[in-house]
Amino acid sequence: MAQAATETGIRPSALRLFWDRWSGVLVPILAVFTALVVGAFIIGVTGADWQAAYIGLWEGAFGSPRAFADTVVRSTPFIICGLCVALAFKAGLFNIGAEGQLYAGAVASVVIGTTLQMPAIFHIPAALIAGALGGAAWAAIAGFLKARTGAHEVINTIMLNYIALRMTDWLIRSKTPYILGDPADTTGARSRLVAETARLPGIQVGSSTILHLGIPLALVLVFVVAWLLYRTTLGFEMRTAGTNPHAARYAGINVPRTIILAMAIAGSLAGIAGAIEVIGVRGALSADFFSGLGFDAIAVALLARANPVGIIFSGLLWGGLLTGARLMQVRASLSIDVIKIVQALIIMFVAADQIVRFIYRLPKRKPGEETQLSKGWGG
Amino acid sequence: MTQNGQERPVVLEARNITKRFPGVVANDNVSLKLYKGEVLALLGENGAGKSTLMNILYGLYHQDEGEIFVKGELVRITNPHESIARGIGMVHQHFQLVPVMTVTENIILGNEVTRGPFLNRKQAAERIRAISAQYNLAVDPDALVADLDVGAQQRVEIIKALYRNADILILDEPTAVLTPQEADDLVRVMRTLTAQGTSIIFITHKLREVLEVADRIIVLRSGKVVGETTPAQATEASLAAMMVGREVILKVEKQPARPGAIVLEVRGLRVRDDRQLLAVKGVDLEVRAGEILGIAGVQGNGQTELVAALTGLRPSEAGTIRIDGVDVTNATPRQISELGVAHIPEDRQRDGLVASYPLTDNSVLELYYLPPFARGIVRNDQAINEHCARLVKEFDVRTPGITVPASSLSGGNQQKLIVAREFSRQLKLLIAAQPTRGIDVGSIEFIHNQIVKKRDEGVAVLLVSAELDEILSLADRIAVMYHGQIVATVRNGELSREELGLLMAGATLDRSVSIEV
Numbered sequence: 001m002a003q004a005a006t007e008t009g010i011r012p013s014a015l016r017l018f019w020d021r022w023s024g025v026l027v028p029i030l031a032v033f034t035a036l037v038v039g040a041f042i043i044g045v046t047g048a049d050w051q052a053a054y055i056g057l058w059e060g061a062f063g064s065p066r067a068f069a070d071t072v073v074r075s076t077p078f079i080i081c082g083l084c085v086a087l088a089f090k091a092g093l094f095n096i097g098a099e100g101q102l103y104a105g106a107v108a109s110v111v112i113g114t115t116l117q118m119p120a121i122f123h124i125p126a127a128l129i130a131g132a133l134g135g136a137a138w139a140a141i142a143g144f145l146k147a148r149t150g151a152h153e154v155i156n157t158i159m160l161n162y163i164a165l166r167m168t169d170w171l172i173r174s175k176t177p178y179i180l181g182d183p184a185d186t187t188g189a190r191s192r193l194v195a196e197t198a199r200l201p202g203i204q205v206g207s208s209t210i211l212h213l214g215i216p217l218a219l220v221l222v223f224v225v226a227w228l229l230y231r232t233t234l235g236f237e238m239r240t241a242g243t244n245p246h247a248a249r250y251a252g253i254n255v256p257r258t259i260i261l262a263m264a265i266a267g268s269l270a271g272i273a274g275a276i277e278v279i280g281v282r283g284a285l286s287a288d289f290f291s292g293l294g295f296d297a298i299a300v301a302l303l304a305r306a307n308p309v310g311i312i313f314s315g316l317l318w319g320g321l322l323t324g325a326r327l328m329q330v331r332a333s334l335s336i337d338v339i340k341i342v343q344a345l346i347i348m349f350v351a352a353d354q355i356v357r358f359i360y361r362l363p364k365r366k367p368g369e370e371t372q373l374s375k376g377w378g379g
Numbered sequence: 380m381t382q383n384g385q386e387r388p389v390v391l392e393a394r395n396i397t398k399r400f401p402g403v404v405a406n407d408n409v410s411l412k413l414y415k416g417e418v419l420a421l422l423g424e425n426g427a428g429k430s431t432l433m434n435i436l437y438g439l440y441h442q443d444e445g446e447i448f449v450k451g452e453l454v455r456i457t458n459p460h461e462s463i464a465r466g467i468g469m470v471h472q473h474f475q476l477v478p479v480m481t482v483t484e485n486i487i488l489g490n491e492v493t494r495g496p497f498l499n500r501k502q503a504a505e506r507i508r509a510i511s512a513q514y515n516l517a518v519d520p521d522a523l524v525a526d527l528d529v530g531a532q533q534r535v536e537i538i539k540a541l542y543r544n545a546d547i548l549i550l551d552e553p554t555a556v557l558t559p560q561e562a563d564d565l566v567r568v569m570r571t572l573t574a575q576g577t578s579i580i581f582i583t584h585k586l587r588e589v590l591e592v593a594d595r596i597i598v599l600r601s602g603k604v605v606g607e608t609t610p611a612q613a614t615e616a617s618l619a620a621m622m623v624g625r626e627v628i629l630k631v632e633k634q635p636a637r638p639g640a641i642v643l644e645v646r647g648l649r650v651r652d653d654r655q656l657l658a659v660k661g662v663d664l665e666v667r668a669g670e671i672l673g674i675a676g677v678q679g680n681g682q683t684e685l686v687a688a689l690t691g692l693r694p695s696e697a698g699t700i701r702i703d704g705v706d707v708t709n710a711t712p713r714q715i716s717e718l719g720v721a722h723i724p725e726d727r728q729r730d731g732l733v734a735s736y737p738l739t740d741n742s743v744l745e746l747y748y749l750p751p752f753a754r755g756i757v758r759n760d761q762a763i764n765e766h767c768a769r770l771v772k773e774f775d776v777r778t779p780g781i782t783v784p785a786s787s788l789s790g791g792n793q794q795k796l797i798v799a800r801e802f803s804r805q806l807k808l809l810i811a812a813q814p815t816r817g818i819d820v821g822s823i824e825f826i827h828n829q830i831v832k833k834r835d836e837g838v839a840v841l842l843v844s845a846e847l848d849e850i851l852s853l854a855d856r857i858a859v860m861y862h863g864q865i866v867a868t869v870r871n872g873e874l875s876r877e878e879l880g881l882l883m884a885g886a887t888l889d890r891s892v893s894i895e896v
Contacts, residue, residue, distance in 0.1 A: 232756045233748045236740070243733050249692060250722070250730040251745040252713030 019363055028303050028310075030356050031349035032317065039342040043334060053332035057339075060327025061320035067327075069205040072215055073281065075319025077102075077290075079218045080273035081297030082315050083225045084135075084266045086306035090229055091262035092242025097142055097157025098270040099294025100164035101135040105271025106278050107168055108134030110180055110285045113194025113278065123197040124213075127279050128272055135271020136264040138164060143263025147256035153263070161294070169287040180285070190286040200280035214276035219312070221269065226308040228265070238262045270294065299347045318343070387414040389451070390578045391436070391467070391547050396445035398431055405431040406442070407602040413547065418569055418579045420593035422586075424622055424791070424819030428602040429582050433549050436580075437469045438462040449547075468540025469549040472556075474532050478525035483507055485524055486539045510541050515571045529677075530561035537568065541577075548572065549580045554588055555817075558677045559847060559880035566592045584622070584820065586615040587848075598622055623821045633831045636855040639668035642808050642839035643689070648698035650684040658684035660863035661698070666808070671830070671840040673854025673871070677883050678845045681863035683725060686812045686843055690722045691715045692730075703807055716745055718808075721801035725812035725843070727790075731797045734786035738778060741785045742767035742800050766803070774799035775825065791822030798826055802833065809833055812843045827853060847879060861885050 019026075040050040061071050081098045088095035109131040116123065142156040171180045172191050180191040202212035229235040241248040241258040248255050273293075278285050300318050304310030325339040349356050357363070391413040398406040406428045413419050423429045434440045436447065438456040447454055449465045456462045459469075476485050487503045494502075504520040511518055516534045524532060533553060540548055550569075554562040569579055569592055583589060589596055590610045598606045598621040606621045643666040650659035658681040666672045676682055687693035689700060691712040700708045702718050716722070724730035732741050743752045743763050751762040767781045774795045778788055785793055798814065811830060815823040830853060834840050844850050850857055851871065858868040859882040867874075867882050878888055 231758055231760075233753045233758060234756055236747050236758065240733055240736075240744075243735060244729070246726075246729045247731065247733050247744065249712060250690075250724055251747075252711065252716050254711070254713075 023362070024305055024307070025310075026362075027353045027356055028305070028314070028350055030360055031303075031353065032346050034349050034356060034359060035342055035345035038345050039338065042341060043332065043338060046334070046338075048332040048334050050332075053328050053334055053338070056328035056331030057321070057324040059324070061324030063327075066206040066209065067323065069209045069211055071316065071320045071323040072211065073209060073319075074323050075315045076215050076218045077273040077277055077293055078297060078300050078318045079311055079315035080221055080276070081270050081294055082300035082304065082311040083221055083308060084269035084273070085297050085301035086304065086308060086311060087225055087229065087238075087269065088262060088266035089301060089306045090242055091238040091259065091266075092245070093143070093146070093153050093259065093262060093266070095139065095142075095157055095263065095266050096154050096298065097139060097160050097267070097294070098297045099290060099292070100157065100161035101138045101267040101270035102274040102277075102290045102294050103164040103168045104138035104267070104274070105131035105135035106274030106285050106289065107171060107180070108271065109275035109278050110191050110194060113198035114180070114192045117195060118197065120197040120201075123195065124200060124279065127194070127198045128275050131271040131275025131278075132268035133271065135274065136268035139267020139270070140260055140264040143260040146263070147259040165287075168285070172285065172287050182284070190284045193283045194279055198279050199283060200276065202280070210281075212276070212280035214280040217272075217276065221272070222308050222312055225269070229308070234261070270297075296343075299343065302347065303350050387416060389413065390415050390449070392448040393432070393436065394446045394448070396432065396435060396442045396447070398435060398440060398442050404602050406435070409445075409599070409602070409604055411597055411604065413578050413580060415578055416573045416576050417594040418573055418581055418592055420581045420583060420589040420596045421599065422583065422589055422596055422618060422622060423599035424584065424821065427599040427622070427819075429599055430551065431602075432599070433469065433551060433580065433582060436462065437467060437549060463543050463545065466545050467547045467549065468543060468545030470533065470536040470540060470551065470553060472552040474536055476524045476532055476535060478523070480524060481520070482518055482522050482524060482527070482535050483520040485535060486520075486542050490543060506542065507538060510538050514541065514568065514575065516568060529556045529679075530558075530564060533557070533565065534568070546576060547578050547580070549582070551582045552584075553581070554583065554585060556678060556845075558884050559876070560884050562588065586618050589618065590615065600624060619820050623819070631827045631831055631852045634835070636670040636834065638670040638855070639837060641665050642668050642703055643841060644701040645689070646699050648685070648688060648700065649696045650681070650688040650693060651696055652684050657696075658863050659688065662860075662863075662865055664858055664865060664868070666839040666841050668807070668839050669834055669837045670855045671834050671842055671853055673850035673857045674841065674843045674860050675847055675850045675857055675879055675883055676845070676860035680860050682812070682843045682860055685860070686722075686725065686810055689715075689810055689841070690720070713745075719804075719806050720808045720810065721804070721806050723797055723801055723809070723811040723814045725816075727793055727797055732785045732793060735784050737782045737784055738771065738776070738788075738796060739763050739767040739781050741796060742770050742781075744800065746800075746804065770796065770799035770803060774829075789819075791818035794818050794826065795822055798829060802829060806833065806838045809838050809840045810843075811840065813845060814842070815844075815846070815849060847876060847883070851876065859883055
């Protein structure tokens, strides 16, 4: 009753209906736009030319086939890790651990890629599956702790991130004996190179960019995740446990099992992303490899409102911002940190979407459900 | 109480109030007058617009059109502080009290009497005692609210309003949580208040109380005032007809039960609640095929925990539960459900539905994994949609479509969807907890008839309800639950309403009660 005290009382007009239908798309777009406007002011304040900066950003990200190829390659792990965060989110879990799960998957795929010898047709799937299992196992730890003890997954996944990062570092840098480290690499900063048979095939674009097989795989995963969530009983169980655990229990769903499973599936996605980066892009793993990719994935998922198809676009935006930053830096002699500021602003405006709604005079979000209509009145 | 109110001054008037929500007109040109010292009953089904109107008067909403006059003065109330300042107090259905604070602290909260930077509890307590004596509202100012029973907590809410000098009281479904005796006490309090000049708007959908306590009755239907009457001119049947727009059969038509074999057998069941206190303290009961066993009792006497244990949602500490001879003590909800047990849960918003899911998903909430709704792990949306459309049609669920979220339905229609879903499979045992709580007369009638129909098909029914009238009209046998125990089991008709009320309140009867097992 009091919940609906913020009702606006606007008549259901055509505009309103349009809004109800499209707000999920409009708010993120307006948030990005607003962030770019605020970013332009910040660039202006630093004394640089914001127009040159943004033109550079655009051209650097999407201006040429080569730039676009770079953006796509860069976006691929964002898309897959965004799916990881989104899937967990649909199951009511806030997975901050994509970073750790990336490392777990990457380490597993490095092990398979460097130690086994077999034809590519087996070696590539084996490396990918190893990555998936590594990520799944790592994420399942947090899922298990949540399901059995109630320990909050946010805390546990953050802690597991540190453990994964430091363990990877040690596995690579250890020299007595060498574990994953490459005795041939004097800096000691990377693992041995994976066998050629484990490398993902791809199409060379320009001098250094390879459009590898992981890119179509990411698109397939988008549809697999959407199918899993909305077309299978398992997805129904995960969404129900996430939306209303009480109703899930009532419906006979084993909620603890579903939580563990959802975390494991989410983790397997991050693990696959880690494996693709290893066998698709660099051929080896280094300690600072992902540098916050798993955290940015939270932003990618949030921007897409955990919608799998939307993640294709938010992932491309993220990859594009990072790829275009270099040219922007050159054109407007700006620090690359400005891009980080714009990214942070986007997230702020998406998270605090009431601000966006206020700026553009859009209807307020109703408490709880956007579609919830009747709970506000009646005896 | 049939004085002619028209000669007294009008203390509150609403003129042509219209309030629209997206897609619905909640109040459509509603006008009402409240005279000094009267009880005005506002009667209507769920979704009729009673709460919207009261929330407008109390300042929680603002009307789109229309005017409000308080004591003759045109006012624009934009928040509850203003309404309180103008003497309007509201007692919500769900009390707004802080359990860990004392009565005095709760009452002065937000309106603290201070001496320098410190609270002056003593002075406040004095005033509370004075109010309590003046209106015969017995309550100890120093008691902790958590230690008070529901009736006393309600008195605290009333004193809270009076303490703020309210002379217009809005009581929103005040009797929903009370025992019959407590409800009688409340009626006495309302009389004392009106005798001393307080005016009361009494919101309810219980017809008996309206006739007992109101001076005037206004009936709302679909946001409009459809009639104004007095208890002298009205009967329960005429009020019900006004509320739903057609004649309603208030008594459930049913044949005598023909009990068959024992379906549910509970022996020595002990269950703990969330705070790990023993809530069910050794319950024995059995329900036979083709009979309805009604569990009567004031809420909070262990019924919730009993039902949770029977349906696998809460572990039992001791005792056994057998369904059709199968031991299901501490079995999972799914194991129990697969034996042919349906559960209409007490809290439909929390347990029975996923509010944001479309009706289709909700219509298969616990059947989703079974054919034809799933092939392997793949959902069969077509089968789900057909199933949902059939339920909506058969159970007359009023909805614009099957893909709208469950939260967009009224409470009665949500409940009909749940009942439809639970009845849509082969049943041996139906466990119905508060199946008609907070829903409209039309839906109640429908659900009651469906429950009786299931009984006649040979289903064993365990009905748990805090509404004694519901138990009396549906049950074949009645078990009274008090403080976690079954204190009496009788055939329906053996005890009067009053005697059952006494048992529910923990009293023992002077005459011996035949306890049948």
